Amino acid sequence: MGSNARPNIDMPSHHIDGDMLLAYAAGTLGQAASIVVATHLSYCPHCRCSVLAAEAVGGAFLDDIAPEPLAQGGASRVMDRLENMPAETRKSLTEDTQTIAGTVLPRPVRAWLPQDLSTLNWSWVSPGIKYTEMLKDANGARVGLMLAQANAAISAHGHSGEELTMVLSGGYHDGAVAFRPGDVQSVDENTHHEPKTDDDGACLSLIMISGSINPTGLIARIFRYFTPF
Numbered sequence: 001m002g003s004n005a006r007p008n009i010d011m012p013s014h015h016i017d018g019d020m021l022l023a024y025a026a027g028t029l030g031q032a033a034s035i036v037v038a039t040h041l042s043y044c045p046h047c048r049c050s051v052l053a054a055e056a057v058g059g060a061f062l063d064d065i066a067p068e069p070l071a072q073g074g075a076s077r078v079m080d081r082l083e084n085m086p087a088e089t090r091k092s093l094t095e096d097t098q099t100i101a102g103t104v105l106p107r108p109v110r111a112w113l114p115q116d117l118s119t120l121n122w123s124w125v126s127p128g129i130k131y132t133e134m135l136k137d138a139n140g141a142r143v144g145l146m147l148a149q150a151n152a153a154i155s156a157h158g159h160s161g162e163e164l165t166m167v168l169s170g171g172y173h174d175g176a177v178a179f180r181p182g183d184v185q186s187v188d189e190n191t192h193h194e195p196k197t198d199d200d201g202a203c204l205s206l207i208m209i210s211g212s213i214n215p216t217g218l219i220a221r222i223f224r225y226f227t228p229f
């Protein structure tokens with residue numbers, strides 16, 4: 001396998017929770033979270049089956065959980081972004097060999113980034129850790145890429161709302177729990193955690209934050225670039 005090839009990874013060990021998959025299938029999940037879900041689905045046949053099952057039963061689920069018109073849903077917008085691109089652009093992204101940290105990005109991520117990845121605006125948020133924002137959705141949730149060097153500690157932080165992290169390359173540990181490519185970690189406002197990247201190379205991850213962030217720690221510094229506290 002060449003260095004530009006997408007790694008042949010195992011089935012992820014940490015998945016999107018069932019409620020979020022249902023909301024994604026129903027088209028009611030916010031756009032930022034939908035990008036994380038769509039990306040995880042590109043790695044995970046297990047969750048793809050769950051979404052297909054939810055879509056297959058469609059109406060029965062939608063009657064219970066769809067407070068918004070489907071057209072407003074993040075999932076449909078994510079797919080629209082991919083499907084409504086000019087054929088030439090879509091082809092160029094599909095055949096794209098540009099990498100970040102040696103990794104070709106999955107299409108649900110790639111579709112939100114500029115054609116030339118060398119033009120990405122990275123902000124250093126901590127020694128060894130930089131961030132580039134992909135979008136802020138209508139609910140105020142943000143999603144972007146975080147690239148951390150080996151052995152980078154992400155200081156303890158708290159927040160209201162949810163934080164979703166999905167590893168694209170490399171890995172990190174949160175306590176004794178390992179997160180590798182395709183794995184998703186979801187934490188809420190009751191969780192204070194201190195993830196640390198592994199010592200065998202850089203870790204590229206997709207990160208989504210909903211709600212406001214307590215004004216301390218790394219995640220606060222990341223989002224201070226975009227929202228004054």
Ligand SMILES: [Zn+2]
Pocket residue numbers: 012014015016040044046047048
């Ligand atoms: Zn999964």
